[in-house]
Amino acid sequence: MSADPSLILDGREIPFVPGQTILQAADDAGVYIPRLCDKPGLEPFGSCRVCVVRANGRTVSSCTYPASLGMVVESETPELQAMRKVLLEMLFVEGNHFCMSCEKSGHCELQALGYRFGITAPQFEYQFPHREVDASHPDILIDHNRCILCARCVRTSRDLDGKEVFGFVGRGPHKRLAASTGSRLKDTNADVTDRAIDACPVGALLRKRVGFAVPVGQRPYDTVPIGAPEPVQEARR
Amino acid sequence: MTTSVDTVVREACVSVGHDPTRLMDVAREVQARLGCIPPAAVDAIHHDLHVSRAQVQSLVSFYAFFDDHPTSQITIRVCDDVVDRLAGYDRVAKAFADELGVTIGQTTADGAISLQRTACIGMSDQAPAALVGNVVVTDLSAERARQVVAELRAHRDPQRLIKKLGDGNNAHPLVKAMVRNNIRQAGPIVMSEPRRGEAIRKAAALSPAEVIRAVKTARLRGRGGAGFPTGIKWEMARAAPGARKFVVCNADEGEPGTFKDRVLLTEWPDRVFAGMTIAGYALGAREGILYLRAEYAYLRAFLEDVLARRRSDGLLGRDVMPRRGFEFDIRIQMGAGAYVCGEESALLESCEGRRGDPRNRPPFPAQRGYLGCPTVVNNVETLCCVTRILDAGSAAFSELGSRQSAGTKLLSVSGDVSRPGVYEVPFGTPIQDVLALCGGRDATALQVGGPSGRMVGPADFERTICYDDIATGGALVVFDSTRNPLEIAHAYMEFFEDESCGYCTPCRVGNVLLRKGLEKVLAGRGEPSDLEQFEQIAKVMKAASRCGLGQTSFNPVLSSLQSFRYQYETLVAEPAQGRRRGFDLDVATAEAARIRAGGTQ
Ligand SMILES: Cc1cc2nc3c(=O)[nH]c(=O)nc-3n(C[C@H](O)[C@H](O)[C@H](O)COP(=O)(O)O)c2cc1C
Ligand code: SF4
Ligand code: SF4
Numbered sequence: 001m002s003a004d005p006s007l008i009l010d011g012r013e014i015p016f017v018p019g020q021t022i023l024q025a026a027d028d029a030g031v032y033i034p035r036l037c038d039k040p041g042l043e044p045f046g047s048c049r050v051c052v053v054r055a056n057g058r059t060v061s062s063c064t065y066p067a068s069l070g071m072v073v074e075s076e077t078p079e080l081q082a083m084r085k086v087l088l089e090m091l092f093v094e095g096n097h098f099c100m101s102c103e104k105s106g107h108c109e110l111q112a113l114g115y116r117f118g119i120t121a122p123q124f125e126y127q128f129p130h131r132e133v134d135a136s137h138p139d140i141l142i143d144h145n146r147c148i149l150c151a152r153c154v155r156t157s158r159d160l161d162g163k164e165v166f167g168f169v170g171r172g173p174h175k176r177l178a179a180s181t182g183s184r185l186k187d188t189n190a191d192v193t194d195r196a197i198d199a200c201p202v203g204a205l206l207r208k209r210v211g212f213a214v215p216v217g218q219r220p221y222d223t224v225p226i227g228a229p230e231p232v233q234e235a236r237r
Numbered sequence: 238m239t240t241s242v243d244t245v246v247r248e249a250c251v252s253v254g255h256d257p258t259r260l261m262d263v264a265r266e267v268q269a270r271l272g273c274i275p276p277a278a279v280d281a282i283h284h285d286l287h288v289s290r291a292q293v294q295s296l297v298s299f300y301a302f303f304d305d306h307p308t309s310q311i312t313i314r315v316c317d318d319v320v321d322r323l324a325g326y327d328r329v330a331k332a333f334a335d336e337l338g339v340t341i342g343q344t345t346a347d348g349a350i351s352l353q354r355t356a357c358i359g360m361s362d363q364a365p366a367a368l369v370g371n372v373v374v375t376d377l378s379a380e381r382a383r384q385v386v387a388e389l390r391a392h393r394d395p396q397r398l399i400k401k402l403g404d405g406n407n408a409h410p411l412v413k414a415m416v417r418n419n420i421r422q423a424g425p426i427v428m429s430e431p432r433r434g435e436a437i438r439k440a441a442a443l444s445p446a447e448v449i450r451a452v453k454t455a456r457l458r459g460r461g462g463a464g465f466p467t468g469i470k471w472e473m474a475r476a477a478p479g480a481r482k483f484v485v486c487n488a489d490e491g492e493p494g495t496f497k498d499r500v501l502l503t504e505w506p507d508r509v510f511a512g513m514t515i516a517g518y519a520l521g522a523r524e525g526i527l528y529l530r531a532e533y534a535y536l537r538a539f540l541e542d543v544l545a546r547r548r549s550d551g552l553l554g555r556d557v558m559p560r561r562g563f564e565f566d567i568r569i570q571m572g573a574g575a576y577v578c579g580e581e582s583a584l585l586e587s588c589e590g591r592r593g594d595p596r597n598r599p600p601f602p603a604q605r606g607y608l609g610c611p612t613v614v615n616n617v618e619t620l621c622c623v624t625r626i627l628d629a630g631s632a633a634f635s636e637l638g639s640r641q642s643a644g645t646k647l648l649s650v651s652g653d654v655s656r657p658g659v660y661e662v663p664f665g666t667p668i669q670d671v672l673a674l675c676g677g678r679d680a681t682a683l684q685v686g687g688p689s690g691r692m693v694g695p696a697d698f699e700r701t702i703c704y705d706d707i708a709t710g711g712a713l714v715v716f717d718s719t720r721n722p723l724e725i726a727h728a729y730m731e732f733f734e735d736e737s738c739g740y741c742t743p744c745r746v747g748n749v750l751l752r753k754g755l756e757k758v759l760a761g762r763g764e765p766s767d768l769e770q771f772e773q774i775a776k777v778m779k780a781a782s783r784c785g786l787g788q789t790s791f792n793p794v795l796s797s798l799q800s801f802r803y804q805y806e807t808l809v810a811e812p813a814q815g816r817r818r819g820f821d822l823d824v825a826t827a828e829a830a831r832i833r834a835g836g837t838q
Contacts, residue, residue: 046597047741049781059780064597086777090746123770124750125819149739154291167291168739169298171575171592173749175739180291 007071022062022073023051032227033075034084034116036091036109036201037150038063043159045151048091050084050113081117088113089122094173096128096145097202103211104203106219110148111202112226134179136186139208140197147177147204157196165190177204245270246281257288258608260296260590264303265571273304292591299592299738301355301574302531309344309351311389314368315377318357318493319684319728320651320714324364325378330354332379333367336386350389356576356732357493358532361651361714362419362658369395371534373416406503411539418500419658422674426634426645427621428500428661433507434552436627440515441558445475448519452623455631456643461487461579461616462686462710463785467623470613473603475520477611482522484513485588485607485614489530489572489579492687493732494712497647497659498617502529502536505621506543507552510567512620514557515627516613517565525567526607528584531574540569576736580784581614582606583738594738595784618647618711638664642703650675652684652715664703671713672698679717682801687712688729689789691796692722722801723808727755729793737786744787747778751794762818763809771798 004015007022009031016025021044026033036048046064053062054074062075074080091110099105131144149168154177157165165188169178179185190196197205216222249266253259263282267274274282274297283290297303315321315330330341333352337345344351360366363375367385372395374385385398402408403417420428440448453468474482486509490498501509513525529537544567547553555564575593577583582596585607606612615623622644626634635643642664648671651657655676662671672680683693685702686709693700693707700706716725730752739745751774757763775791782788798805812818 044597046783049742049783052781061597061781061783066599083777083781086773087742087781090742090750093750094742094746125753127749148742149745164289164291167289167295168592169295170739171299171577172734172737172739173745175745178291178294180289180294 005067005069007067007069007073009073010076016067020067022053022055022060022065022067022071025067026062026075030229031075032229033062034113034227035063036113036148037152039152039156039199039201041160042152042155042199045155047150048087048148050087052080052083052087054080085117085119088117089119089124091148092119092122093124093126094129095147096131102146102203103206104146106214106216106222108203108221109201109226112221115221116225116227129173131176134185135208136184137188137190138186139192140185140190140194141206141208142177142179142185143204143206144176145204146202148202149175149177150201152199152201153177153196153205156199157190157194161194161196163189163194163196165194165196242271242275242277243281246278246285250282250285255286257286258589260286260288260293261570261573261587263590264293264296264300265573268303268573271307272310273307275306279305288590295592296590299575300531300572303573307348309348311350311370311393311395312353312368313350313385314353314355314358315341316356316358316360316364316366316368317354318361318364318732319725320357320361320494321364321366322728323652323716323720326365328379329365329367329377329382332382333386336383349393350386355532355574356736357491357495359490359496359499359530360416361494361496361649361712363417364651368532369398372396372398373414373532373535374398375415375417406539409539411542412503412536414535416499416503416535418504420500420504421650421656421658422660422662424661426625426629426637426661427618427647428505428659429625431505431508432628434511434550436511436624437514437552437557440518440627441561441563445519445521448515448627449475451626451631452519455622455626455634457619457622457626457634458642458704459616460618460622460646460710462492462689462708464704464708467615467619470603470615471516471520473601474522474606474611474613477604479611481524481608481610482520483607483610483612484516484520484522484525485581485584485612486513486525486527486617486620487579487581487584487614488527488533488617489576489584490533490617491530491576491579491736492689492710492712493729494649494651494684494687494714495710496649496651497711499533499536500659501617501621501647502533502540506540507547508621508624509617510544510547510553512615512623513567514553514565515623516615516620518558518561518563520611520613522613523563523565525565526588527567527569528572528578528588529569530572530578534571537569537571544569575738576732577738577784577786580786583784584614585612592738594740595786597783616710639701639703639705641705646702646709647711648702648709648713649711650677650713650715653677653679653717653720654715662702665701667699667701668693668707669698671702672715675713675715677715677717680715681718682716682720682722682725682797684712684714684716684725684729684793685709687714688732688793689786691792692726692800693796694800697800722797722804723755723759726793726797727752727759730755730790733786733790733793737790738784741781741783741787743778743781744783744790747774747782747787748790750774751791755794757819758805758808761808762821763805764812764818765806765809767809767819768798768805771795
């Protein structure tokens with residue numbers, strides 16, 4: 001019998017199950033690779049690119065790239081960290097993210113990554129795009145200002161809720177999330193209990209009338225950095 | 238109205254046998270008959286074809302040639318590529334706009350004609366050019382634009398705008414285009430005397446493995462830009478498990494400044510189809526698809542006819558190689574206006590009836606391509622080379638060119654030259670020799686390989702065209718000393734911003750940041766740190782983008798910065814104390830001022 005297949009991640013040997021991506025193998029081994037569009041249980045998407053790693057010398061998104069035997073993966077290098085920071089800054093300036101007035105603050109993965117990477121103010125100019133808010137649905141709100149086009153809601157609605165409430169329209173910088181019937185959320189079969197709403201990493205998809213149920217200051221990322229090892233998270237809770 | 242929408246959709250769906258993967262054809266048909274794909278049609282397609290509304294909506298919104306609301310009977314799309322701009326786009330567009338009484342993006346009050354801009358339509362050698370419906374109108378001037386409008390108002394028939402037919406097959410009854418071939422230097426390989434049927438006959442005498450060996454011995458590499466060895470790609474697809482395999486010919490030719498595939502499809506279509514057939518034999522595929530860009534729709538009927546003749550002559554269908562038990566057929570898949578669909582995995586998405594988002598790799602198309610089956614995607618010119626290799630032998634092919642780059646390359650030459658057109662040159666030809674051939678005497682900057690390639694200056698003119706020196710998919714745009722490299726780079730960044738699929742962060746955002754950064758520098762508000770930022774953005778785009786578009790689209794900026802750094806440096810300056818040069822108080826407070834003045838969003 002041969003041992004379980006393994007790869008080398010930042011100098012450490014970690015096992016993987018054939019068919020796993022690099023990111024899944026890292027997660028199972030308790031090694032955090034920053035990411036936004038990836039979410040366990042959803043089909044890998046590969047849009048945010050925050051999870052870039054170097055695998056056998058090639059820069060790839062670890063959420064889509066298959067792990068392979070003896071593969072040498074670098075993740076926590078200064079170069080890759082700098083790249084991730086640029087990507088996060090790009091996402092910040094592309095939309096309108098006013099964290100201090102956002103219900104998701106402290107729960108938001110983008111904000112949390114901003115903290116993790118020490119982004120105080122992005123180096124790029126803010127684009128200040130004009131984007132709509134779709135408040136047509138009685139219980140759910142889409143604030144396009146904060147959408148990072150990660151498709152977590154699209155995939156969750158399609159694959160877990162079995163509904164296909166969301167899709168994308170347009171291309172390039174004009175690409176945006178759209179409700180799949182007509183153009184407004186109220187025309188769809190979206191429901192307040194849909195798992196898709198919980199899938200959003202940022203404050204783009206929100207339930208109405210549940211503002212500030214958890215006080216600011218006591219929210220998960222207010223105290224513990226995103227991606228902190230489990231023991232740290234336990235201790236601080 | 239509703240019934241007619243339903244009828245049109247129903248007929249379109251019947252014509253593709255209700256195959257949901259043929260959504261592109263259905264959408265094209267509906268667009269052609271209704272002038273748009275309105276929400277009612279999206280609904281009807283959703284019901285008839287059993288694809289989700291999200292997919293239909295997403296597709297309609299993605300392609301430039303689809304509209305979701307009524308525009309007009311006739312759409313004039315004026316090509317605003319850089320070469321057209323050099324040749325007088327501004328005057329032509331203004332003449333169209335004035336004569337129609339609209340601005341770009343609008344439709345005349347009577348709903349008859351709408352005016353739009355479009356990216357390169359593959360006519361850089363006869364710019365400025367426009368598409369009127371499917372009809373290509375070349376060599377435009379302001380005066381000609383006004384005439385076009387007057388004529389359209391009178392007869393509403395774009396075809397009647399053509400006064401004089403072009404040369405060669407452009408005058409064929411099924412083409413009837415005013416397009417000229419502009420073949421300036423032909424042969425000896427790709428644009429050589431055709432010998433119809435020969436290559437297939439010779440391939441039939443070989444085993445598939447021997448055919449692949451012949452292509453490998455010839456050292457053929459892809460002509461579409463990436464330069465991947467063709468034989469290895471075929472071998473991968475041959476080895477990949479699967480009973481059904483495909484050969485796809487990439488005739489999307491969207492790289493601005495490229496038009497050589499247009500000429501091959503017009504004059505050597507048999508050679509292209511023979512190459513596809515030989516590829517099919519080599520890898521064990523029975524089906525081929527020619528993906529033809531929407532801008533070349535004027536060639537479609539002609540190409541269908543060539544296919545029909547090949548079928549009746551036993552060069553396609555059951556009887557290609559009866560003794561080998563090999564049959565093969567080809568269908569044409571039309572695009573709908575999206576540069577990114579030239580990227581092979583986006584092309585396959587498009588063929589399957591979706592928006593042209595590239596796929597995650599691996600798997601590669603040769604492993605899992607069209608409909609999940611092993612698929613080889615090759616450029617038009619690559620396939621012409623294949624036919625020639627099988628006909629004339631590997632040695633005759635590889636004796637030309639250089640060690641790493643065997644054979645010849647077609648160049649599409651345009652811009653500030655006296656003889657724009659297509660040149661076939663052996664690999665290893667110095668750039669300055671090409672300039673001498675095409676009459677680019679005052680050349681100061683060259684865009685080699687289109688905007689995704691690089692901009693080079695005179696210091697590089699001694700370098701050679703080949704894979705290991707200056708590689709190119711074939712575009713060579715020449716700029717003389719009156720042109721500003723920064724403005725050229727800016728125009729190309731606008732192109733990439735428009736054409737990015739928007740899937741991944743670095744490309745979706747990076748192109749915009751670079752375009753705006755250039756605007757700042759051009760306006761004299763840049764700082765040296767802006768140039769560093771360009772380099773930083775380019776680095777992240779190159780490494781982190783998901784497909785070849787974002788991995789190269791910073792090149793207009795990065796390469797012009799490398800070749801013409803002094804031009805940038807004269808425009809930037811260190812900021813005066815405490816104040817960013819890019820900061821403009823009036824602009825920064827404009828929104829607040831507007832709100833205070835009682836304006837609304
Ligand atoms: C954005 C983008 C656009 C492309 N456009 C084309 C094209 O129009 N024609 C083409 O042959 N290859 C194009 N390619 C390259 C194809 O992805 C692919 O490499 C090529 O078709 C393979 O054929 P070859 O090996 O014969 O060159 C493009 C690539 C990218 C990234
Ligand atoms: S709404 Fe949220 S989950 Fe959906 S694409 Fe936007 S950011 Fe992602
Ligand atoms: S690099 Fe650009 S074109 Fe390619 S997937 Fe990303 S956004 Fe789309």
